[in-house]
Amino acid sequence: MQVRTWRGWWAATLLACAQVQAAGLETRAPVPAPALQAVDLQGTPRTLDDYRGRVVLLNFWAAWCPPCRREMPSMERLRQKMQGRPLEIVAVDSAEPIEDVKAFLATMTLGFPILLDPEGVNTRRWKVYALPTTFLLDGEGRIRYVLKGGAEWDEGEALQAIEGLLSEIDKPASRVSGGT
């Protein structure tokens, strides 16, 4: 009976995640993004400056986190769909050993950069308390949307938000004011 109760709780959690997919993208007044100082799988240091002038989907995730793993294929589909357009998808692994990250990546082919944050320094700097958490940054490096929980990134509201940010790059005159 108690086991069933716990299963019900997990089911409710998954349902809540599904609801987030539909309506969880939170619009933020444009603010400059915190610094990002991470390394990629080859050990090369990376910062947000590497993606300047592009819309950035910055995803904090971990290999142990089921909703993180579940949304990864949609991020890869988004990357393929958006090839040639100024969108960068960056996945920051939060506070895990590189061995765990590599073991996960062996199960899934992903074409976007994976950055490492083994001590959780960036996780704390961006004040990420739940995984996955994703930030959408505009072409000027400002945070415009936040999503706590998973999403299907290549469709629906999420895709609309990304297209909106890309259109601002395509048409600089229509850029949203605010921030610095």
Add this chain to the structure above:
Amino acid sequence: MAMNFLALMWALMLWTGSARASLPDYQTFPGDGPRLLLWVNAERGRAEPELEAARKLAAQGTTVWSLDLVGAYFLPQLPSSMDAVPVQDMVDWLDAALTAGKPATVYAVSRAAVPVLRAASRLEAPRRHRLCVLLMYPNLYASAEALADADYLDVGRLDGLRIRVLQPRRSAATPWLPAQLDHLSGLGATVSHAILENLREGYWARETPTEFEIAESRRMDALLLRELETWGCK
């Protein structure tokens, strides 16, 4: 007639008063050894591996009082339900444990840490100093939104309380553990912690547990016994 009504009202007041001060409904697993463990389940309720661990602990001599707050108070399985637990009931429960004649350690999981700490805060100082509290991935946040500092729930002062936090490594809360320990220290508690490697929060009741999590679920009694022997109140 008026006298009967007054008598009825008086009886009702007495009943209400005693109900307010009553102990929560809990299960006892008697052990013949010198320790008492007060096990407070998470907001998700009591899971079978937890019951099994309580039985094993009792068989090894540790008396366990197992309290499922959502079951005891008919609450929804939500973190916020823990904030609705009558604190005085918890104070009375802790008081009852401290007078039971065995050194008492409370073990609270996730958001259940909140009513436990609130009750510990209300204990008289000498009694609070005798209590030990083990917190498994405590959730003490009032709010925790991305890009903003977290707000902690008010649990009161914890001067002299000994707290040990057990934190599964595979948790979004792990990077925030130092901040949480600082917060508890700032409330006056004496704090230590242990990281539980290769485990996730609620590993004993995951939908898709790893082999290691399944094995550790079966060894939960050993984990708690180790903590009681090396750290808990003696």
